[in-house]
Amino acid sequence: MENKIDQFFKDKLEGHSLPLSEEAWAKVEANLSKKNNVAIWRIAAAILITGALISVIIWSQRDNKNTEHVIATKKSNKGSVKEKPASQIPSVEKKEQIKSNNKKTSTKMPQPVSPQSEDKMEEKEITPIIPPETKEETVVVIKEIIQDEKINTKATSPTTIASTKQKPIKLEFTLEGFSSEQPVATASEEKSSGLKKVWDLAREVKNGDGPVHEIKNELFALSFKKSKNQ
Amino acid sequence: MGFQIYRAKETELIEGCQRHNREAQQALYRTYSGKMYSLCCRYVKDRMEAEDVLVTSFTKIFEKIGQYKGEGSFEGWIRRVVVNESLTYLRRNKNMYLEMDIEAAAYEPDYHKLDTQLEADDLMKMIEELPVGYRTVFNMYAIDGFSHQEIADQLGISENTSKSQLSRARALLQKKLMEIEKELIQKTN
Numbered sequence: 001m002e003n004k005i006d007q008f009f010k011d012k013l014e015g016h017s018l019p020l021s022e023e024a025w026a027k028v029e030a031n032l033s034k035k036n037n038v039a040i041w042r043i044a045a046a047i048l049i050t051g052a053l054i055s056v057i058i059w060s061q062r063d064n065k066n067t068e069h070v071i072a073t074k075k076s077n078k079g080s081v082k083e084k085p086a087s088q089i090p091s092v093e094k095k096e097q098i099k100s101n102n103k104k105t106s107t108k109m110p111q112p113v114s115p116q117s118e119d120k121m122e123e124k125e126i127t128p129i130i131p132p133e134t135k136e137e138t139v140v141v142i143k144e145i146i147q148d149e150k151i152n153t154k155a156t157s158p159t160t161i162a163s164t165k166q167k168p169i170k171l172e173f174t175l176e177g178f179s180s181e182q183p184v185a186t187a188s189e190e191k192s193s194g195l196k197k198v199w200d201l202a203r204e205v206k207n208g209d210g211p212v213h214e215i216k217n218e219l220f221a222l223s224f225k226k227s228k229n230q
Numbered sequence: 231m232g233f234q235i236y237r238a239k240e241t242e243l244i245e246g247c248q249r250h251n252r253e254a255q256q257a258l259y260r261t262y263s264g265k266m267y268s269l270c271c272r273y274v275k276d277r278m279e280a281e282d283v284l285v286t287s288f289t290k291i292f293e294k295i296g297q298y299k300g301e302g303s304f305e306g307w308i309r310r311v312v313v314n315e316s317l318t319y320l321r322r323n324k325n326m327y328l329e330m331d332i333e334a335a336a337y338e339p340d341y342h343k344l345d346t347q348l349e350a351d352d353l354m355k356m357i358e359e360l361p362v363g364y365r366t367v368f369n370m371y372a373i374d375g376f377s378h379q380e381i382a383d384q385l386g387i388s389e390n391t392s393k394s395q396l397s398r399a400r401a402l403l404q405k406k407l408m409e410i411e412k413e414l415i416q417k418t419n
Binding site for chain 1: 250252255256259263264265267268271272281284285286288289292293338341344345348350353354357368371372373400403404407
């Protein structure tokens with residue numbers, strides 16, 4: 001019964017059409033041209049925006065190139081100072097230079113350092129890489145370090161206890177990893193023979209062998225004796 | 231052969247519309263506008279409003295004709311766009327679901343007799359007189375071939391509501407058809 005009604009209406013009405021006023025087509029046309037205009041405006045706006053973006057990017061890149069050029073010239077000036085042969089540089093100057101180099105590397109590769117020993121760590125980091133000529137200076141520096149009994153840093157090689165009566169003094173040395181992640185600095189350092197020496201010494205100390213390591217052990221032993229006498 | 235020629239013409243028209251050719255658009259409009267207007271009038275009672283719905287529908291058809299990939303009949307695709315647009319209008323403007331209790335008719339009218347006596351316009355009037363909820367579901371299910379699931383999704387109602395609306399619409403139409411049948415019998419006597 002129900003399907004008969006449905007079918008009855010479907011047969012009569014599916015293909016049925018009604019007359020329509022001419023205005024309807026005019027309205028459709030108007031709508032279409034309106035949409036076309038909107039589309040044209042959108043395209044124009046998109047082109048303008050992309051053009052503006054591209055010009056901004058090009059402009060900023062030019063700025064970057066200029067600043068890079070300035071930095072490069074500054075670096076080259078610094079490099080010329082570094083290129084002085086190690087023998088010509090006075091020992092104090094050399095020390096300062098080493099300090100500054102170490103500071104640079106320490107900022108590049110941060111390591112966990114306890115806050116109270118932060119200042120002295122810088123000195124401590126230098127001590128192993130001072131060449132044997134500056135022996136007297138190293139004695140002073142190491143004395144200062146020993147006053148700070150415990151310095152907790154990332155351990156590499158705990159060393160020497162002078163006497164059994166004293167509290168055990170633990171000294172730990174941390175060396176910055178000489179990794180390949182310092183492309184600019186290392187490239188300039190390798191050029192100067194003095195810094196190469198320092199590099200080799202640092203490696204020796206890191207590995208726990210070589211003349212510097214022996215000197216360091218001797219100095220520690222001496223200072224412990226001194227403090228015992230006091 | 232004739233069907234193939236018709237298909238070729240239709241494809242040509244569609245391609246012209248996809249290139250935004252105004253003549254092709256007008257030709258397509260002339261082919262389908264009368265049928266689609268009738269469809270709109272079945273859903274939207276007011277003829278002027280039905281015309282507005284048709285205008286919006288054809289604007290959308292020409293904008294989205296690129297989406298038609300030749301799957302299924304083109305008329306079916308147009309029909310769907312127009313039905314969707316009519317439903318959008320109804321959702322925006324009317325309270326769709328008027329509940330009414332209608333008693334089922336005791337017997338069926340003679341459809342064969344009615345078919346010869348009644349014109350499509352008479353049936354259009356009968357549909358237009360239905361409450362909007364019944365009219366929509368009846369149009370969608372009985373004439374435009376939507377399933378109850380599709381109707382439920384489109385109108386945001388349950389399938390059961392769609393079914394109950396349809397059966398009430400049928401009952402109302404049946405009642406009206408029987409009244410017309412009675413009148414016809416009285417006239418002949």
